[in-house]
Amino acid sequence: MNSSHERWLAEQIPVWEQEGIVSAEVGEKLRARYADALRTDRLTAGQMALGGVGALLIGLGLIAVIGFNWEDFSRPVRLSFAFAPMLLTQVLSFVILRREDRAPGWLREVSAVLQALAATAGLAIVAQIYNMGGTWEAFLLACCLVSLPLIWAMRSHLVAMLYLAGTATWAVTSSEWHHSEFWWQDARLYPLLLAGVLPLWPGFHKPRPVLGVSLRTVATLSAAFGLMAATYCAIHHASAEDRWSGWGYFWSCSLVAAILLLVPLNAAGVAESTRRKPQVVFGTLFLLVFGMSATFARGDVGSILRVVGVAWVICLLAVTLILFGVAARSGRWAVVVLGSLVVTPLLGALAGAAGAGFWMSSIATLHVAAVGVGLILLDFSGWKSVPRLGAALLCALIIARMSDSQLSLLTKGLAFIVIGIGFIAFNFYLSARARRRAVS
């Protein structure tokens, strides 16, 4: 159910109570269940889009006007061009903060975005006037850092999104400078930058902030790209060898995907639809691609054993193991089963198959099949799961193995027909069962 559905439902509760459709007690329970939908500080997509885009356009326009370079004016005059908008937006934010919760949420967002971009414009004009050097990535990071406190003070989700996108861009582009002497000069700084948005995390302050799907999606993509860039830098920095290449790096990135998939959730978070959990979607997709690729592995799986010695990868592995434990304690068995794909190459390597493609491929095939069966069995045992994904995984695996087998075209064709019929039958069975459950 998306946020507009939830809001509509919450708005109907008093009407239903009046018409006697629901009792006052049930009405109260529904109100508590959908309390977030009625909060005035919650932004609708329309408010976010119109307010945010308007503020973004003004801010970017300001930066572009400054980019023209008004060199006919003296330095003080040009500096006042930059500082006047910054001062104005700071005063606007101050007034809005003083109005506390009486100020509309969208206005707070607009003010925060304008202030962040006005500060960026100020830094840009100073850099321009004094012919300051440095890469645009470093400048972007400086702009993100001066905007960070606005996320805390103004509780601005738009500034948070800009910050997350900016820091991830910096991390990815700065991973090219993997020769940096210090960890804080390249993408390895990213985890600390990501921690900057922690005040937005539910539980840090009350009322609990409602995180929209757009912010969650940006946060997921930022964390994924930022942490993968940090992994690249860490592995490369650990040795002058080409240790990052091939399966070693791919596997390390799959640890990042597993961490995203296993991010702890409270009961309400677990109950939400998958559509509202982009970290689960991203983690699942990445691990499925990784698992299926491993079934074709013929190359240098030995590089996995080499990267296991890198401190950063050990940390990722430790965090993944802890999150496995947390997910298992919460009964999130489906994500535990999916996340287990990350250990496939380790199983292959530990079986003494480093460099022997046959073992890696065989173990991965068995593991992916077990994950598919596991997802189906979990659903039949009454746990929350995705049986259709399990069935699709088994189908994809059979197709993959058939494609690289030496069987005749006739055998392959017949096998595909049988699998197709089985898949449709299973889908039909699941739909019928869901209908029966809904009726009962």
Next chain:
Amino acid sequence: MKSWMWIAFAVAVLAQWAMPLTQILRHEKVLTQGALVKLRCTAPDPYDPLRGRFLRVSLQPDHAKLPAGVEVESGATIYVKLLPGEDGVSTIADAALSPGDDGVWAQVKVRYNYSDATPIEWPIDRFYVNEVIAPEADKWLAENLRNREAPILAEVRVLDGRMVLENLSVDGRSFREILRETLTLVK
């Protein structure tokens, strides 16, 4: 309103003022008190999406010779002594891990170190120009400076090792003025 939110807001406002003001003070001090040094350079015309058009200034020389036995890693900071020649254009006369007592010393970074002449990275790499004259600048440089003896000179102020680019000049005239004249003639 919770007090920590006001503190966060104050931090944001302070940071947004402190960062540019610190830069302004530092650069103004060098511009007003620093020694004027002229260095040869090349300057093609790229674009920065956030800060506008600029000429990528590549100061010459881009190598320095460290005293024998001095080991430095890439990215390390060293100092070079700038000495003006008879034509007024400075060159690197000396290089060391710390600045000497006499002359003008500028702080630079080591790119990498594998030979006698260490490749260096100057702290100045861009000269911002107006959007209108920037494309003309690149064209003018390509057409007029290929076979000329008069080089483009970067007029740099140096104070306590810190460098600020003040202007670019050709034949003793400001590069911006030459370009404006060229644009007027074209129109």
